[in-house]
Amino acid sequence: MSSLERLPGDPDLIHETAQALAAAAEQLGGLTDVVYGLREAHWDSLAGRQFASRMTGPPRVFSALVRRYGLAAQALHTYADAFALAQRHSALAAERYDLATDTLAALWPLVGAAGDDTERARLQASCAQWQQCQADAEASWYAALHDYRAADARCAAQLDAATRDAITDSWAYQASHFVQNEGARVAMVGSLPSPWTKAIGVVAGGLSASAMVANKVFYDEGSWSGIGASAALSAVGSSGRVLKYAAKAGVSAIGPAEELGLGSRLLRGARAEAGGRLTAWKPSSHVTVDGPTFGAGPAGRAGRHAAPPADLSGTKVVRWGQVSVRKAQAGVQAGRDAAVKSFEQKYVADYRLALRGGPEAQKLLYGAWGVEGGLQAYKQAGKVRAYVAGRDDDRT
Amino acid sequence: MTQMRVDGADIQALGEALLGVADDLATVPTHAGAAEGLPPGRARGALDTLLGNWMHVRHETAKQVADLGQAAVVAGTAYVRVEDQTAQSLVSGQDAP
Numbered sequence: 001m002s003s004l005e006r007l008p009g010d011p012d013l014i015h016e017t018a019q020a021l022a023a024a025a026e027q028l029g030g031l032t033d034v035v036y037g038l039r040e041a042h043w044d045s046l047a048g049r050q051f052a053s054r055m056t057g058p059p060r061v062f063s064a065l066v067r068r069y070g071l072a073a074q075a076l077h078t079y080a081d082a083f084a085l086a087q088r089h090s091a092l093a094a095e096r097y098d099l100a101t102d103t104l105a106a107l108w109p110l111v112g113a114a115g116d117d118t119e120r121a122r123l124q125a126s127c128a129q130w131q132q133c134q135a136d137a138e139a140s141w142y143a144a145l146h147d148y149r150a151a152d153a154r155c156a157a158q159l160d161a162a163t164r165d166a167i168t169d170s171w172a173y174q175a176s177h178f179v180q181n182e183g184a185r186v187a188m189v190g191s192l193p194s195p196w197t198k199a200i201g202v203v204a205g206g207l208s209a210s211a212m213v214a215n216k217v218f219y220d221e222g223s224w225s226g227i228g229a230s231a232a233l234s235a236v237g238s239s240g241r242v243l244k245y246a247a248k249a250g251v252s253a254i255g256p257a258e259e260l261g262l263g264s265r266l267l268r269g270a271r272a273e274a275g276g277r278l279t280a281w282k283p284s285s286h287v288t289v290d291g292p293t294f295g296a297g298p299a300g301r302a303g304r305h306a307a308p309p310a311d312l313s314g315t316k317v318v319r320w321g322q323v324s325v326r327k328a329q330a331g332v333q334a335g336r337d338a339a340v341k342s343f344e345q346k347y348v349a350d351y352r353l354a355l356r357g358g359p360e361a362q363k364l365l366y367g368a369w370g371v372e373g374g375l376q377a378y379k380q381a382g383k384v385r386a387y388v389a390g391r392d393d394d395r396t
Numbered sequence: 397m398t399q400m401r402v403d404g405a406d407i408q409a410l411g412e413a414l415l416g417v418a419d420d421l422a423t424v425p426t427h428a429g430a431a432e433g434l435p436p437g438r439a440r441g442a443l444d445t446l447l448g449n450w451m452h453v454r455h456e457t458a459k460q461v462a463d464l465g466q467a468a469v470v471a472g473t474a475y476v477r478v479e480d481q482t483a484q485s486l487v488s489g490q491d492a493p
Binding site: 009010017031048051072079149153157162 | 413417420421431434435436437438439442445446450453457460461464467471
């Protein structure tokens with residue numbers, strides 16, 4: 001049996017997607033013409049001039065969409081052709097590999113059973129040829145895989161370039177919608193009858209509901225009645241942690257990042273959070289005759305956060321109101337260092353990991369910051385990106 | 397001196413055309429799930445982003461076009477009505493309302 005798999009995917013389907021995008025570009029082009037035509041309409045009065053001045057935005061959006069969809073269609077057609085070629089090459093290589101493997105499996109016993117040295121030498125030479133054939137096929141298969149990955153990367157770069165235009169939604173908006181939709185998908189796991197899946201469902205449902213609230217508050221989308229009806233809102237408090245788990249899933253400080261889909265990431269995040277909850281809900285093992293200790297039941301979970309550890313160094317704990325005095329005493333530089341350290345701990349470390357996880361991981365992290373800190377935390381993301389980019393430039 | 401050149405019926409038609417554009421924009425296919433047709437890889441994610449990251453702009457633009465269309469329909473209708481009433485009052489020798 002071959003260990004070399006065929007490249008999954010259907011080039012015809014990619015061509016069909018490209019054709020659908022080209023058709024959409026044409027439809028949008030028609031709308032652009034209509035809107036430009038309407039701007040030329042005769043309405044020469046104060047109201048008419050006001051009207052014309054407000055008609056400048058939509059045509060720009062339509063033109064950008066025509067460009068975006070058109071470029072995407074071209075990129076996908078090219079990709080489909082390259083993919084078809086790589087797929088054909090990989091299939092041929094896999095067939096040759098199979099043939100060589102099967103032949104070798106039949107030849108090796110004959111070598112052992114050869115009646116004389118001449119026969120054995122002849123069979124061994126034949127085996128060597130088939131081994132070479134097998135190695136060549138494997139090399140061809142990897143070359144086809146390399147070609148596919150290169151075509152994939154080229155297409156992704158072209159699509160990314162086509163996406164960089166004035167109509168791109170803000171990343172905060174994207175993160176919010178992303179969390180709402182993906183959270184709802186993962187929440188469906190909760191309908192399966194087991195404590196684990198139920199806990200995951202509640203957490204992910206809360207996540208989706210909190211994003212729904214953000215969309216309503218910031219973008220006036222959706223309805224308050226729908227949000228109010230969502231029982232899952234009770235889990236909102238844990239949403240930020242779920243997203244952070246999900247953003248960092250499959251990535252460690254060292255080693256290659258694991259390729260994970262959106263659903264898998266959120267599922268892992270929800271599972272991690274749900275695991276924490278199940279542990280926190282464990283009944284008798286944490287309860288003593290003197291009463292519950294930290295970690296016993298829901299109240300114990302809250303207590304974990306409510307009671308900070310004692311400061312063993314003996315240093316006076318500085319409250320928010322005293323921070324300015326402390327800064328003045330320690331000097332500006334120390335204050336700056338502390339701010340940088342706090343900034344690094346709060347945002348940068350997570351961001352670096354999410355950066356390695358790819359754009360989806362970054363969106364999840366933005367969502368986490370948004371859920372935990374609201375709009376201010378969302379805004380912080382730009383600062384973090386600039387900071388990390390600056391630091392990385394310094395290193396190179 | 398105020399100069400005003402307005403064709404009420406044209407403006408009404410302009411508004412109706414814009415309302416049609418707003419409807420069309422709302423029905424431009426989002427190709428939700430289109431990226432699923434691509435093999436797993438970076439291109440799939442990039443296509444997903446390309447198709448999905450203008451939802452807010454789409455929403456805002458459709459709203460803007462619909463508002464403009466509605467305003468034009470209202471203005472056009474009013475121009476036509478005022479024109480009719482003025483013409484009638486001039487014919488009958490009464491003051492326009």
